[in-house]
Amino acid sequence: MTAELILDARNATGESPVWSIAEQALYWVDIPAKRLHRWSPADGKEHSWQASQMLACIAQTGHGSWIAAMENGLFAITPHADGSLDSRLLASVTHALPGMRFNDGRCDRQGRFWAGTMVMDMAAGAPVGAMYRYTAGQTEPLKAQLQGLIVPNGLAFSPDGKTLYLSDSHPDVQKIWAFDYDTDTGTPQNRRLFVDMGEHPGRPDGAAVDAEGCYWICGNDAGLIHRFTPQGKLDRSLTVPVKKPAMCAFGGADLDTLFVTSIRPAGDLADQPLAGGVFALRPGVKGLPEPLLNN
Numbered sequence: 001m002t003a004e005l006i007l008d009a010r011n012a013t014g015e016s017p018v019w020s021i022a023e024q025a026l027y028w029v030d031i032p033a034k035r036l037h038r039w040s041p042a043d044g045k046e047h048s049w050q051a052s053q054m055l056a057c058i059a060q061t062g063h064g065s066w067i068a069a070m071e072n073g074l075f076a077i078t079p080h081a082d083g084s085l086d087s088r089l090l091a092s093v094t095h096a097l098p099g100m101r102f103n104d105g106r107c108d109r110q111g112r113f114w115a116g117t118m119v120m121d122m123a124a125g126a127p128v129g130a131m132y133r134y135t136a137g138q139t140e141p142l143k144a145q146l147q148g149l150i151v152p153n154g155l156a157f158s159p160d161g162k163t164l165y166l167s168d169s170h171p172d173v174q175k176i177w178a179f180d181y182d183t184d185t186g187t188p189q190n191r192r193l194f195v196d197m198g199e200h201p202g203r204p205d206g207a208a209v210d211a212e213g214c215y216w217i218c219g220n221d222a223g224l225i226h227r228f229t230p231q232g233k234l235d236r237s238l239t240v241p242v243k244k245p246a247m248c249a250f251g252g253a254d255l256d257t258l259f260v261t262s263i264r265p266a267g268d269l270a271d272q273p274l275a276g277g278v279f280a281l282r283p284g285v286k287g288l289p290e291p292l293l294n295n
């Protein structure tokens with residue numbers, strides 16, 4: 001299967017693709033560039049907005065607004081047609097160390113927003129990252145729900161919402177875990193190893209669950225998107241023409257397109273000139289609508 005380049009975006013770190021059913025458009029972020037992007041297949045046009053902090057992951061809140069996990073908290077952001085971006089702090093975070101930011105995140109099937117934090121200097125390997133949960137209207141400060149992570153990533157929920165998947169991308173970890181997820185309280189428990197990515201090519205990065213309950217995860221550094229069954233068995237791997245696919249999301253009119261964002265590292269890119277691009281694959285399986293923040 002050939003991956004189609006939909007946008008030669010040259011993102012430094014393209015992450016958090018989210019398909020908006022209401023707009024029939026793909027949104028995503030470039031973390032270090034502090035930019036929100038939108039691309040519409042109807043006209044092939046791309047728009048982008050500048051934020052004041054790095055935005056790491058986004059989820060829709062409805063009415064054209066988003067929740068974004070940024071450097072020092074969660075914000076409500078609204079991109080406008082004139083290119084301006086409004087932002088309003090929803091909840092601040094107290095990081096374990098200076099120099100941390102949010103990373104991967106999304107809403108659970110009930111519409112609670114989850115996002116993890118990491119040290120910006122990944123090489124430091126500090127296991128001080130944590131997962132935070134935010135419920136619309138929450139006034140209490142964010143509280144760490146899971147701790148001891150270096151680069152939390154790959155957050156996704158099973159179709160029934162009762163399994164939470166989470167990975168750690170750091171080279172010293174490279175594991176994906178599954179948790180039983182209490183959908184009433186939003187509590188993950190019974191953590192167990194789902195996939196040891198040390199046994200597969202690529203470090204685990206962003207992920208998506210399809211309508212059959214299989215878990216798709218970007219194999220960063222290997223140019224692969226792996227599909228694992230709910231039992232953690234490798235079903236297939238698709239290739240993209242870049243080494244560092246970062247996150248995938250189902251979208252398109254029938255939710256049958258797998259969009260993939262990627263990373264454009266510094267240095268010689270002769271062997272991957274499209275690094276940082278956004279790609280589309282037709283994997284022959286559909287995704288699920290991405291939940292909105294429950295508000």
Ligand SMILES: O=C1O[C@H](CS(=O)(=O)O)[C@@H](O)[C@H](O)[C@H]1O
Nearest residue numbers: 013103151153169205220244263
């Ligand atoms: O900044 C990030 O970096 C890593 C990818 S990489 O190590 O730079 O290749 C990624 O896993 C993470 O999600 C991202 O935010």
